[in-house]
Amino acid sequence: MTPVPRSALILGLAGLIPFAWGGVTVLVPALADWSAATLGGRFTGPYVGLAYGTVILAFMSGVLWGFATRAEGAEAAQGYGLSVIPALWAFFMVGGGPVSAAINLMAGFVGLLALDWHFWRAGLAPDWWMRLRAGLTAGVLASLAPIAV
Numbered sequence: 071m072t073p074v075p076r077s078a079l080i081l082g083l084a085g086l087i088p089f090a091w092g093g094v095t096v097l098v099p100a101l102a103d104w105s106a107a108t109l110g111g112r113f114t115g116p117y118v119g120l121a122y123g124t125v126i127l128a129f130m131s132g133v134l135w136g137f138a139t140r141a142e143g144a145e146a147a148q149g150y151g152l153s154v155i156p157a158l159w160a161f162f163m164v165g166g167g168p169v170s171a172a173i174n175l176m177a178g179f180v181g182l183l184a185l186d187w188h189f190w191r192a193g194l195a196p197d198w199w200m201r202l203r204a205g206l207t208a209g210v211l212a213s214l215a216p217i218a219v
Contacts, residue, residue: 074198077212083128087210088128089213096216110131115219123175124160130182137194149194159174172217179214183207209218 095102095115105114112118131153138149156178163174186203189195 072198074202086209088122089210091141093213093216108119124164127160127178137189140194172214176214177211178216
């Protein structure tokens with residue numbers, strides 16, 4: 071097994087910052103007040119976590135699509151079909167208020183991890199992929215949890 075490339079790890083961890091910021095500003099009202107006054111409401115509390123989570127699910131659909139290009143025939147067709155699920159999930163399921171949106175986003179990221187595993191198991195993702203994705207998914211779920219309660 072090859073280690074997770076340093077650049078992928080650093081960028082993946084950096085990608086957790088908006089999620090973590092959203093969760094922390096939900097848990098710490100004084101920080102939320104500062105963030106809203108300094109950065110604006112869009113970058114505070116549930117708003118940043120939910121908006122960013124929606125963007126990341128759509129982004130990950132593109133990543134999975136890229137993995138599908140490594141397959142051929144029916145396997146490629148199945149991969150393309152599966153790859154659009156995270157983006158469609160975000161489009162149709164993230165709305166209706168912050169609590170339900172956060173719960174649905176969390177479910178979307180758990181489903182994404184299952185799709186990651188499918189592509190990895192098929193040999194279409196790098197051998198280090200699941201080590202990276204499992205940790206990042208845990209970080210996403212922990213960051214969205216304060217919004218979901």
